[in-house]
Structures are given as C-alpha cells and as structure tokens.
Amino acid sequence: MDKLIPNITPAKPTPNYHHGNLREALLAASVDLIGQQGIQALSLRKLAQLVGVSHTSCYHHFKDKDALLAAVAEQGFGQISKGLRQIMDNADTQLMDKLKQAVSGYVSFATQNPTQYELMFGRDLWQGENHSQFQRVAKDSFRQYVYLFEQFQQEGILAASENPLRLAQLMWSTLHGLAKLASDGIFAKQGDLDDIIEYALKRVEGLINISPT
Amino acid sequence: MDKLIPNITPAKPTPNYHHGNLREALLAASVDLIGQQGIQALSLRKLAQLVGVSHTSCYHHFKDKDALLAAVAEQGFGQISKGLRQIMDNADTQLMDKLKQAVSGYVSFATQNPTQYELMFGRDLWQGENHSQFQRVAKDSFRQYVYLFEQFQQEGILAASENPLRLAQLMWSTLHGLAKLASDGIFAKQGDLDDIIEYALKRVEGLINISPT
DNA sequence: AAACAATGTAAACACTGTTAAGATAGTAAT
DNA sequence: ATTACTATCTTAACAGTGTTTACATTGTTT
Incomplete structure (x- = not known):
C-alpha cells in the first residue's frame, strides 16, 4: 500500500x-x-x-505547524483503527486469531512507519494544547482492544473475574512498548521481535485458559 | 531529590x-x-x-545541540541505573521484592521527569548519528533487568525452560509502555496506574510460580 | 617569559515559524 | 450580470533559531 x-x-x-x-x-x-x-x-x-x-x-x-503535525498523527491513528475494524468485523475469524492479527497489525504499522508512529505518541500532541479531534480519534483506536477483551468475556473464554479494561490497558502498554522499542531498534534486534511477540501471546493464552484470580 | x-x-x-x-x-x-x-x-x-x-x-x-540533548538523556539513564543498582545490591531484599521495587522505581522516574523521559527515548538519539556513549549507558540500565531474571532462574524460582532475555525484553517493553502512557496521561488516568502495575505484577508472579512451558 | 591549548566572545549566515496586508478566484445575492 | 462576500493564495517583514568563522581571554606547560 x-x-x-x-x-x-x-x-x-x-x-x-x-x-x-x-x-x-x-x-x-x-x-x-x-x-x-x-x-x-x-x-x-x-x-x-x-x-x-x-x-x-x-x-x-492549519492553525499551526503543531496543528498540521496533529493532523498527520491523527491520520496514522485512523489507519490503525481502520485496520483493527476490518479484523474485528470478520465473522469467520476466531477471537484468539483476531487478537493475534490485531497485535501483528499494530506492530507492523509501527515498524513500517516509525517516524509517524513517534509523532503519534509525541508528548507535545498529548500534553500541550487541546488537539481534541486528534485525541478522540486516537482513543477510538484503543477502545477496540477493550471491546475485544469484552468479547472474550462474553464468550466465556476469559474469566468473569478479570477486568477487561485493565487487561486491555496492560496489553496495549506492552504492545506500545514493543512497537516503540522495535521500530527504533533500541533493544530488541529487529529479528527477535517475532519471538518476543510469540512469547507474549503465549502468556495471554495461558491467562485465558487458566484464568487465574 | x-x-x-x-x-x-x-x-x-x-x-x-x-x-x-x-x-x-x-x-x-x-x-x-x-x-x-x-x-x-x-x-x-x-x-x-x-x-x-x-x-x-x-x-x-558539546559538538551539537543534539550532543547536548544526548548528554541530558544519558544523565537520565544514569540516574535510573544508579537507582536499580541500589535495589539490586541490597542483600536483605527478596528477589520478588527487588522486582517490585525496580518496577515502581522506573515508573516513578518516568512520571516525575516526563519530558526528560521523552527525550531519552526520542528517535533522533537512537536512530540518527551514533551517540555511542549515550547508547552504552542506556543499554547498561537494561541489562540489570536481564540480570534480575537470571537470578530468578539461578534460585530455581523461574523454570529453566524460560528465556531470561526474552522475559526481560517483554517485561521491559511493558514497563516502558506503562511509563510512557502514564507520564503523558495518554490512556490510563494517572490514578489507575498503580492498579495496572499491581495487575501486571500478579501476572509475573503467576508465571514464576506456575512456570508454564 | 614564551608558547600553547582550553575556554570564552562577537559578528554573520542561512533557515525557521508566524503575522500582516494585499492579490486572485470561486460563490451567493441582488 | 454585476455586486458583494468569502475562501484561498502571495509577498514582505519580523523575531528567533543552530552553526561557523574569526578573535579575545585565561590557565598551563615548557
């Protein structure tokens, strides 16, 4: 593309x-x-x-240079959201596979558009003035993860005692960390990335099957 | 301080x-x-x-403005490293408590020095020219996490089948994601942070006790 | 005391974001 | 269709930026 x-x-x-x-x-x-x-x-x-x-x-x-950058970042989140929605709306995909696709899709975007990804999480756009439109689009993309875990719960795969929001926050933090560190080549070598993701997904699978306290 | x-x-x-x-x-x-x-x-x-x-x-x-910024970032990593070392060198602390202290210490630094933290992981310093000195200090701070999980393994708390490096990479990604998202107030409300951390630590504890494949 | 290197300054360069005032072109109203 | 109006684009100017060059001052070594 x-x-x-x-x-x-x-x-x-x-x-x-x-x-x-x-x-x-x-x-x-x-x-x-x-x-x-x-x-x-x-x-x-x-x-x-x-x-x-x-x-x-x-x-x-654009009001500002900052406003233009916010628009660029917003477009990035829109792209991610669109990709997620396509995965989620596919009725033929199992939930766990949806999760896997969502993860790899997210990381792919980050590694293929590293600078735009950096921009999307730049502190200026989140802390400074209220780029409200931008933030709304960004948060929309996150809610899909929460929605995914809610579905896990509705289908009984995930214990009712778990908190879907917390789980989504935790998983998304991990995802963001992986994406960032990988796309900038900070610690993990680019090749190790798939290994780590597989490693992480196993943990989630364990969590889902065992469903501990 | x-x-x-x-x-x-x-x-x-x-x-x-x-x-x-x-x-x-x-x-x-x-x-x-x-x-x-x-x-x-x-x-x-x-x-x-x-x-x-x-x-x-x-x-x-300083050769550059960039070189100065790299020095500022380097100092940040040095601070983190120093804090970690103090935790690790305390013989009276149990391993699991060391992990907890390391986590909360890391997140504390990020939330208390958000802009410096942003600088430390700015793409420019990692991608652009070779700020080799800066990168060395940064990576040193990471190795302590690997070392911690190696200790877990040596004491038999963590199954020998686990890969300490992978575990450290995964955990550190999560940590970085949490720190970043929390310090910039992106998704998790500042108050939710402790909850998420506790939630995350429980997962690690479960991993250590159960020690799955 | 002389030579030297380290560390400070001043002047100038090209480049930046932003504002203000005016030019051009589509659009709606008479 | 002519008018008024608004959206869009341009030129000119401003203050602020990083960086280089040449020069001034100081501390150190010979």
Whole structure:
C-alpha cells in the first residue's frame, strides 16, 4: 500500500492559483517527508516548496505547524483503527486469531512507519494544547482492544473475574512498548521481535485458559 | 531529590571570564528548562542566557545541540541505573521484592521527569548519528533487568525452560509502555496506574510460580 | 617569559515559524 | 450580470533559531 520510496516530486505543474486540494496534498507530503527525513526535517517552507505553493498558505488550512503535525498523527491513528475494524468485523475469524492479527497489525504499522508512529505518541500532541479531534480519534483506536477483551468475556473464554479494561490497558502498554522499542531498534534486534511477540501471546493464552484470580 | 519547582535563575553574578564548570551548569539548566517548558522550548541561546554566558560557548563542550540533548538523556539513564543498582545490591531484599521495587522505581522516574523521559527515548538519539556513549549507558540500565531474571532462574524460582532475555525484553517493553502512557496521561488516568502495575505484577508472579512451558 | 591549548566572545549566515496586508478566484445575492 | 462576500493564495517583514568563522581571554606547560 505504501510505496517503499515515496516520491517527493518538487512541485507539480499546477497552473491554478487555487490548488484545489491543498490540505490533503500537504498532509500527504508531510507523511512522505517525515518518513524519509524525520520529524525534525519537516519545515513549512520545505513542505510548501514540495507541493509547489507559498509557505504561508499552510495557515489557511492549519492553525499551526503543531496543528498540521496533529493532523498527520491523527491520520496514522485512523489507519490503525481502520485496520483493527476490518479484523474485528470478520465473522469467520476466531477471537484468539483476531487478537493475534490485531497485535501483528499494530506492530507492523509501527515498524513500517516509525517516524509517524513517534509523532503519534509525541508528548507535545498529548500534553500541550487541546488537539481534541486528534485525541478522540486516537482513543477510538484503543477502545477496540477493550471491546475485544469484552468479547472474550462474553464468550466465556476469559474469566468473569478479570477486568477487561485493565487487561486491555496492560496489553496495549506492552504492545506500545514493543512497537516503540522495535521500530527504533533500541533493544530488541529487529529479528527477535517475532519471538518476543510469540512469547507474549503465549502468556495471554495461558491467562485465558487458566484464568487465574 | 529533585526540587518540585526548579529555580531558573537568569544568570548569576559570575565575574570570571572562564565559568569553570560550564558543562555541568549547561546540563543542569537543560534539565530544568526541559522539565518546565518542554523539549521544544530548549534553545542554546535561552540556555546560555540562563547560565549567563554567550550562546556560542556551548560548542566548546558539546559538538551539537543534539550532543547536548544526548548528554541530558544519558544523565537520565544514569540516574535510573544508579537507582536499580541500589535495589539490586541490597542483600536483605527478596528477589520478588527487588522486582517490585525496580518496577515502581522506573515508573516513578518516568512520571516525575516526563519530558526528560521523552527525550531519552526520542528517535533522533537512537536512530540518527551514533551517540555511542549515550547508547552504552542506556543499554547498561537494561541489562540489570536481564540480570534480575537470571537470578530468578539461578534460585530455581523461574523454570529453566524460560528465556531470561526474552522475559526481560517483554517485561521491559511493558514497563516502558506503562511509563510512557502514564507520564503523558495518554490512556490510563494517572490514578489507575498503580492498579495496572499491581495487575501486571500478579501476572509475573503467576508465571514464576506456575512456570508454564 | 614564551608558547600553547582550553575556554570564552562577537559578528554573520542561512533557515525557521508566524503575522500582516494585499492579490486572485470561486460563490451567493441582488 | 454585476455586486458583494468569502475562501484561498502571495509577498514582505519580523523575531528567533543552530552553526561557523574569526578573535579575545585565561590557565598551563615548557
């Protein structure tokens, strides 16, 4: 779906004074530029030149540079949410398989879009001003994990004594940690990743079958 | 140990041409400034003004702005390592209690120094140029977790069939995820954190007692 | 005392985000 | 269709940034 080498073509021959679709173009160029050169390398001016437009025109579509970054991050969460929903809505898949697919899908996104993933969890977007729209989309993607564990419980696979929310929080923390550390190559070598995931899933399976206190 | 409101005093009356301890002063001021205003707010000029020195003097102690940030991050890992070592070296503490203390200590650091923690795991420092010294200190702090689980195994508490490295990687991922999400208030409310940690530790305890395949 | 290296400063460069004022083009109202 | 209006894009300017270059001051070694 994503091109391996996104094409950053320096301006296209748009004879129109009004670009017509500048907002989307800016977002797309941002994803490309960030993916290739890192978050730091993204400047409004470079971006505008890439799209073939004056750099101040950005301010008609985004309040801030921060707002643009928030939109890029939001798009990332949207992508994850979409993928999760497709997995969840497949009636032919067993619950445990859904979990496995959800996990590997999440980690895949992080490792394939490491800089965007970094942006999505940057402290600025969560702590600073209220990028409320962005945060809403992000939290929606999380609720699907809670929903998954609730289904586990409804089908009696997971003991009623367990707390689905806590379980989802714990599992998602692990997932985020794995994704982050793997995508940045911090500790686990890229190859070890699958091993660790398998290792983690075994634990969850044990938890589900044994269902301890 | 850390002051709640670090004092950012704008320049001290240093009549000396040579500051004498500029490197340390810059690091300390960086930690303060970052902690109060965020990473983005740190500029070499602001920093220099805070210490009462010309902004170009930084380049005699750090190659880059990035190098300075790496030093700040390195100091953070050093702090964590030191705390872990104190826990590990206490002969009067049981292994399981050491684990608990290590976990809560780690999370405490992250929640009390959220911006520095963010910096420590920023992609730039891990991906970009080779801040080798920084990475060495960081990885040292991780090895202590591996060492802990190895001890578990030596004392027969953890089944020999388990892989201490994998276990440490998994646990540390979880820990990092929890710390990050909690310190930025992303999903878990700050109050829920203790619950989740307790929940997580129970899982590890179960793993250790039952010692499954 | 002279030579040297370490550590400080000042000036200049290219680049950044942001604002303000004006140009252009589509759209709705008369 | 002409007018008014709004959305969109441009140019010009501003303050602030990291970094380099050349120079000043100090501490140390010969």
